[in-house]
Amino acid sequence: MRLTKPTLFTNIPVTCEEKDLPGDLFNQLMRDDPSTVNGAEVLMLGEMLTLPQNFGNIFLGETFSSYISVHNDSNQVVKDILVKADLQTSSQRLNLSASNAAVAELKPDCCIDDVIHHEVKEIGTHILVCAVSYTTQAGEKMYFRKFFKFQVLKPLDVKTKFYNAETDEVFLEAQIQNMTTSPMFMEKVSLEPSIMYNVTELNSVSQAGECVSTFGSRAYLQPMDTRQYLYCLKPKNEFAEKAGIIKGVTVIGKLDIVWKTNLGERGRLQTSQLQRMAPGYGDVRLSLEAIPDTVNLEEPFHITCKITNCSERTMDLVLEMCNTNSIHWCGISGRQLGKLHPSSSLCLALTLLSSVQGLQSISGLRLTDTFLKRTYEYDDIAQVCVVSSAIKVES
Amino acid sequence: MVKSPSFGGASEASARTPPQVVQPSPSLSTFFGDTAASHSLASDFFDSFTTSAFISVSNPGAGSPAPASPPPLAVPGTEGRPQPVAMRGPQAAAPPASPEPFAHIQAVFAGSDDPFATALSMSEMDRRNDAWLPGEATRGVLRAVATQQRGAVFVDKENLTMPGLRFDNIQGDAVKDLMLRFLGEKAAAKRQVLNADSVEQSFVGLKQLISCRNWRAAVDLCGRLLTAHGQGYGKSGLPTSHTTDSLQLWFVRLALLVKLGLFQNAEMEFEPFGNLDQPDLYYEYYPHVYPGRRGSMVPFSMRILHAELQQYLGNPQESLDRLHKVKTVCSKILANLEQGLAEDGGISSVTQEGRQASVRLWRSRLGRVMYSMANCLLLMKDYVLAVEAYHSVIKYYPEQEPQLLSGIGRISLQIGDIKTAEKYFQDVEKVTQKLDGLQGKIMVLMNSAFLHLGQNNFAEAHRFFTEILRMDPTNAVANNNAAVCLLYLGKLKDSLRQLEAMVQQDPRHYLHESVLFNLTTMYELESSRSMQKKQALLEAVAGKEGDSFNAQCLKLA
Numbered sequence: 010m011r012l013t014k015p016t017l018f019t020n021i022p023v024t025c026e027e028k029d030l031p032g033d034l035f036n037q038l039m040r041d042d043p044s045t046v047n048g049a050e051v052l053m054l055g056e057m058l059t060l061p062q063n064f065g066n067i068f069l070g071e072t073f074s075s076y077i078s079v080h081n082d083s084n085q086v087v088k089d090i091l092v093k094a095d096l097q098t099s100s101q102r103l104n105l106s107a108s109n110a111a112v113a114e115l116k117p118d119c120c121i122d123d124v125i126h127h128e129v130k131e132i133g134t135h136i137l138v139c140a141v142s143y144t145t146q147a148g149e150k151m152y153f154r155k156f157f158k159f160q161v162l163k164p165l166d167v168k169t170k171f172y173n174a175e176t177d178e179v180f181l182e183a184q185i186q187n188m189t190t191s192p193m194f195m196e197k198v199s200l201e202p203s204i205m206y207n208v209t210e211l212n213s214v215s216q217a218g219e220c221v222s223t224f225g226s227r228a229y230l231q232p233m234d235t236r237q238y239l240y241c242l243k244p245k246n247e248f249a250e251k252a253g254i255i256k257g258v259t260v261i262g263k264l265d266i267v268w269k270t271n272l273g274e275r276g277r278l279q280t281s282q283l284q285r286m287a288p289g290y291g292d293v294r295l296s297l298e299a300i301p302d303t304v305n306l307e308e309p310f311h312i313t314c315k316i317t318n319c320s321e322r323t324m325d326l327v328l329e330m331c332n333t334n335s336i337h338w339c340g341i342s343g344r345q346l347g348k349l350h351p352s353s354s355l356c357l358a359l360t361l362l363s364s365v366q367g368l369q370s371i372s373g374l375r376l377t378d379t380f381l382k383r384t385y386e387y388d389d390i391a392q393v394c395v396v397s398s399a400i401k402v403e404s
Numbered sequence: 405m406v407k408s409p410s411f412g413g414a415s416e417a418s419a420r421t422p423p424q425v426v427q428p429s430p431s432l433s434t435f436f437g438d439t440a441a442s443h444s445l446a447s448d449f450f451d452s453f454t455t456s457a458f459i460s461v462s463n464p465g466a467g468s469p470a471p472a473s474p475p476p477l478a479v480p481g482t483e484g485r486p487q488p489v490a491m492r493g494p495q496a497a498a499p500p501a502s503p504e505p506f507a508h509i510q511a512v513f514a515g516s517d518d519p520f521a522t523a524l525s526m527s528e529m530d531r532r533n534d535a536w537l538p539g540e541a542t543r544g545v546l547r548a549v550a551t552q553q554r555g556a557v558f559v560d561k562e563n564l565t566m567p568g569l570r571f572d573n574i575q576g577d578a579v580k581d582l583m584l585r586f587l588g589e590k591a592a593a594k595r596q597v598l599n600a601d602s603v604e605q606s607f608v609g610l611k612q613l614i615s616c617r618n619w620r621a622a623v624d625l626c627g628r629l630l631t632a633h634g635q636g637y638g639k640s641g642l643p644t645s646h647t648t649d650s651l652q653l654w655f656v657r658l659a660l661l662v663k664l665g666l667f668q669n670a671e672m673e674f675e676p677f678g679n680l681d682q683p684d685l686y687y688e689y690y691p692h693v694y695p696g697r698r699g700s701m702v703p704f705s706m707r708i709l710h711a712e713l714q715q716y717l718g719n720p721q722e723s724l725d726r727l728h729k730v731k732t733v734c735s736k737i738l739a740n741l742e743q744g745l746a747e748d749g750g751i752s753s754v755t756q757e758g759r760q761a762s763v764r765l766w767r768s769r770l771g772r773v774m775y776s777m778a779n780c781l782l783l784m785k786d787y788v789l790a791v792e793a794y795h796s797v798i799k800y801y802p803e804q805e806p807q808l809l810s811g812i813g814r815i816s817l818q819i820g821d822i823k824t825a826e827k828y829f830q831d832v833e834k835v836t837q838k839l840d841g842l843q844g845k846i847m848v849l850m851n852s853a854f855l856h857l858g859q860n861n862f863a864e865a866h867r868f869f870t871e872i873l874r875m876d877p878t879n880a881v882a883n884n885n886a887a888v889c890l891l892y893l894g895k896l897k898d899s900l901r902q903l904e905a906m907v908q909q910d911p912r913h914y915l916h917e918s919v920l921f922n923l924t925t926m927y928e929l930e931s932s933r934s935m936q937k938k939q940a941l942l943e944a945v946a947g948k949e950g951d952s953f954n955a956q957c958l959k960l961a
């Protein structure tokens with residue numbers, strides 16, 4: 010018998026008032042009923058535990074617990090009973106029995122009991138094979154098997170989405186959907202990063218010294234509900250340099266999810282390694298190291314750019330600054346930046362001002378590689394908020 | 405609000421103040437003197453609402469009047485169709501007669517020329533119990549009735565309540581049927597339960613059947629009494645009239661149907677009552693029968709039942725809507741009382757004590773509605789709202805705070821939120837520290853056991869349940885739960901022994917369907933020859949349980 014957790018018995022309260030015909034009878038009946046809560050008989054959720062009546066569903070990551078009982082129905086003693094329980098999946102066969110020793114004898118109307126637990130690690134058809142071998146009183150060796158088939162279903166649907174920030178940070182949004190038939194309490198959803206990254210989880214805030222989940226009072230997921238979890242990944246210092254020129258697919262880490270359902274029935278899953286396609290930076294990458302959020306109208310401000318040579322050859326770069334309607338660069342355009350070797354970078358401080366209020370996009374930088382005579386254009390590098398100088402901006 | 409005496413002053417009796425009689429359904433008997441000196445006309449005419457007798461005489465649509473000396477019980481052996489016999493209890497002396505409203509009106513105001521005074525002496529309890537706020541349309545009709553002197557007010561048939569039994573006889577006994585199938589006729593014949601024929605055909609008999617858990621028989625007896633009132637099988641849709649007693653009978657019948665789980669049957673018979681606001685369900689609609697009396701005849705608990713029924717039929721949203729309407733009326737009445745007005749918003753003419761009693765009553769009714777709403781939300785699995793609702797209930801029933809907090813803890817366990825459950829259980833501990841006696845300690849132990857269950861620690865849970873049994877050996881829940889834990893620990897035989905001992909020790913209390921469900925489940929696990937043991941259970945049940953027993957838990961079918 011599968012041992013899912015027991016359920017609590019609910020009763021149907023029917024009450025009346027003293028002046029009604031039954032008087033106190035209905036209340037007395039409820040008080041006498043052992044399944045009602047003593048002192049709060051109208052409360053539907055009682056305290057009596059009821060054993061599971063059917064197999065129910067089982068999901069990947071949960072623990073399959075089962076009671077295995079071998080009962081001597083005959084009126085004779087049997088000897089040398091060996092009980093073996095195996096779990097057969099599409100890919101493997103596992104032995105689940107706690108003990109492999111044979112029991113010397115089993116008297117009539119007695120039984121051999123065992124409770125097995127197994128954390129289910131595969132989806133699909135599973136077959137519990139119970140094999141019993143014994144010797145009758147007459148000395149005959151007997152053997153029989155029983156099969157119990159069940160399906161393991163998928164409990165969660167996980168979708169991930171990556172966001173690249175203007176700095177080297179990567180944000181991971183994980184959407185988790187409850188695909189089971191009962192409410193699910195997410196005990197822990199964490200991202201285990203690969204060696205290149207440090208991770209900060211953004212799913213709880215500190216309120217009055219306590220860590221409060223961003224999901225508020227909705228502590229659980231109803232069937233088919235979805236929840237989004239957010240993580241911020243920053244490349245570790247030793248990898249920060251390389252991160253600028255990572256091409257292709259990189260491994261970010263994996264999600265580790267632990268959940269609980271009825272009366273603490275536990276489930277645990279890990280996703281496979283999540284992968285991210287690095288955005289193509291081309292041969293030369295221009296990123297921002299420092300930039301203010303808000304600046305005053307027509308007041309010059311500074312930004313720091315980092316130019317990284319992502320190609321295989323040394324470059325000799327010339328920087329040109331082009332003005333747009335709103336952005337006006339200060340300084341000398343067309344100057345030489347010097348040689349830049351492959352995989353190395355240089356930092357550049359630039360000054361500019363904006364002549365239009367509002368959220369302005371910084372554009373107009375041109376890098377020309379004199380060796381190959383190739384020009385790389387950089388527009389819409391970042392945004393800055395330009396406010397009228399009547400409003401004091403903290404610098 | 406008093407009707408002007410259109411029925412002349414000449415009275416036959418000498419002036420007499422009506423005795424203050426407080427009865428479960430007090431009514432016009434307060435206008436009468438003893439039956440000994442009696443104006444048998446008056447006592448015959450009106451329902452004599454004592455606890456023992458039921459004479460349905462106010463309804464012109466009722467069956468033929470009874471013979472001169474009616475038997476105390478119905479003739480045994482009259483199965484099936486209840487006869488329209490006028491039943492009476494041992495107290496009333498005179499034979500009943502067919503009603504003729506207007507001829508006997510004089511007797512009502514026996515001695516008192518002043519209906520105003522009689523109205524004032526009307527029971528305080530009645531007024532606050534029956535207070536209700538009718539809807540717009542109903543108010544219109546009742547006003548029309550009030551301003552009419554004689555003759556009928558024309559009311560659209562759609563707005564009238566015309567109930568009738570929708571099924572005739574559910575006197576079945578599932579246990580006896582099972583016995584016939586599995587244990588044979590001789591064994592089945594030994595099963596003795598009270599049925600509708602074996603008790604007095606009155607409220608007394610009805611209460612007997614209810615208390616010994618023969619609810620099917622009780623439903624049938626209600627049916628017979630209602631048939632005498634003219635609302636029997638086939639009478640649905642026919643014009644009729646209502647009294648306090650007839651509505652109480654309907655309430656009991658419908659409540660028992662719900663307790664038996666016969667929800668569809670209950671819904672069918674509830675249907676003619678609409679939303680319990682029709683004009684003919686108000687006392688004002690019967691100025692000749694209940695002069696001066698105001699309010700709704702519908703028992704408050706019937707309104708709760710009417711709302712809750714929907715959630716058992718799979719329409720919990722409808723339940724919530726109905727409960728909200730009841731809540732609105734309760735809140736409005738309370739607001740009126742708190743402003744010093746009468747329940748219905750009119751000028752109040754009661755003492756300070758009377759008003760306080762009314763406030764207490766309506767507050768407890770409001771609390772009952774909130775309780776229903778919380779239960780409904782729980783059934784809908786809207787756990788966040790359900791928990792909030794249970795918190796509101798604590799305000800109305802502060803003495804139930806530890807039980808309600810424990811219940812919320814259990815809800816958290818059901819979702820899988822062990823930490824929150826733990827927090828609630830800690831709160832329960834704080835609250836129960838101030839209580840003396842065992843109950844508080846047992847609650848704390850029970851919660852600890854559940855917490856360990858949530859953490860998969862069946863051994864610890866078993867220890868806690870056993871601890872409770874040491875303190876209270878008759879605690880059925882702890883006994884059952886300890887046995888369940890044993891199963892999870894791989895000790896089937898021990899578990900069976902514990903449950904069987906429990907059932908044999910005190911079958912009156914412990915032959916409960918959840919315990920038997922567990923027992924039969926384990927019998928099936930133990931051996932494929934579980935049938936014999938289940939049949940033994942059937943025999944135990946047969947000797948002790950009434951006809952309301954849910955035989956499905958024996959898993960014999």
